[in-house]
Amino acid sequence: MVFGCGLLSILIIIGSINCGSFKRRAVGIENQILIFVSDEDKPYVQSLVDSVFGRVVYTPRPEPIFELIFPDPNQFGEQKFNHNILVISLFNPPDSTGDILVRSLLPKDQYNSAKKRENHIFARKDRFSIGQVIAILAAENIEILLESIEEKERWLFDQFNIPFLERQKKHMFKRLEQKELSREFSEKYGWRMRIQHDYLVMKEDPEHNFIWIGRAFPFRWISVKWIDNASEIALNTGIATDMIKELPQYFTEKIRFIDYHYKIEETFFNQWQSWRAEGLWEHRDKVKGGPFVSYVFYDGVSDRIYHINFLIYNPGNPKIVLLRQMDIMVHTFSVIGS
Secondary structure, X not given: OHHHHHHHHHHHHHHHHHOOOOOOEOEOOOOEEEEEOOOOOHHHHHHHHHHHHOOEEEOOOEEEOOEEEOOOHHHHHHHOOEOEEEEEEEOOOOOOOHHHHHHHHOOHHHHHHHHOOOOOEEEEEOOOOEOOEEEEEEEOOHHHHHHHHHXXXXXXXXXXXXXXXXHHHHHHOOOOEXXXXXXXXXXXXXXXXXOEOOOEEEEEEHHHOEEEEEEOOOEEEEEEEEEOOOOOOOOOHXXXXXXXHHOHHHHOOOEEEEEXXXXXXXXXXXOEEEEEEEEEEEEOOOOOEEEEEEEEEEEOOOOEEEEEEEEXXXXXXXXXXXXXXXXXXXXXXXXOOO
């Protein structure tokens, strides 16, 4: 009987493996995309890849949102468990690497669809590992592929970007979370935000509607500033910029936001139409500085204009992942009743 139970267990395990339920977790650097493309096709697709995935943030040196790596297509088998994989193939000119790789990865109907010029962009999650995204671009030539990308450029970027943000959010809040502090802000000020366990209240100034929390190693600051009874204010780019440039005085007179690499655009912050700005801050007396991001928006329920800002000081080290983690945290902001 024991032998029979053991044999049954082994058969169940084998069956589960064959069904693909026992997959390893994805590996590799979270914000790195491995791009498998043949030497023949790479000169044609390089600018396409840069246009979709090449956005940078100045910290002050330019840091890419995604680091793009071009391994040898013959090494695909060794690296197929990485988080982010992009495979590109142009059937013309023909080659012996990218073309074969795409044919082996795409189901027959999708491969035929690409050959027939019907569909050229494919994406799938968890193909070889859990938490993985694989996208495949395949077309007869670069002109056809460019035409397809033009219509789905943002969609393709989001296939990698959204899972990255989801993984980061899960990682950020897997430890203790400061729910009491969030509840305190909710009761006092009518808004809340999920706060990681190691942030401290740096300044609480109810007179000026200003809250500042932060953490060290590396230094990260998040602040919330708001204007009450704001329905009469016609919020626009100029007003948003003025609010952003005035913010440092509530931290300390020693820092300021500068115009170098400053950029502001209309967007959405959660459900609110908002202005998003990014730029650089500097210390007036010391050689210190780094990047900042601001969101300015009006909430009709509370009749307030909110300005949410975060900035970082991490000299000589990469900052893009930390910035994106802070962006995730401020996007947990909500107004009670909204």
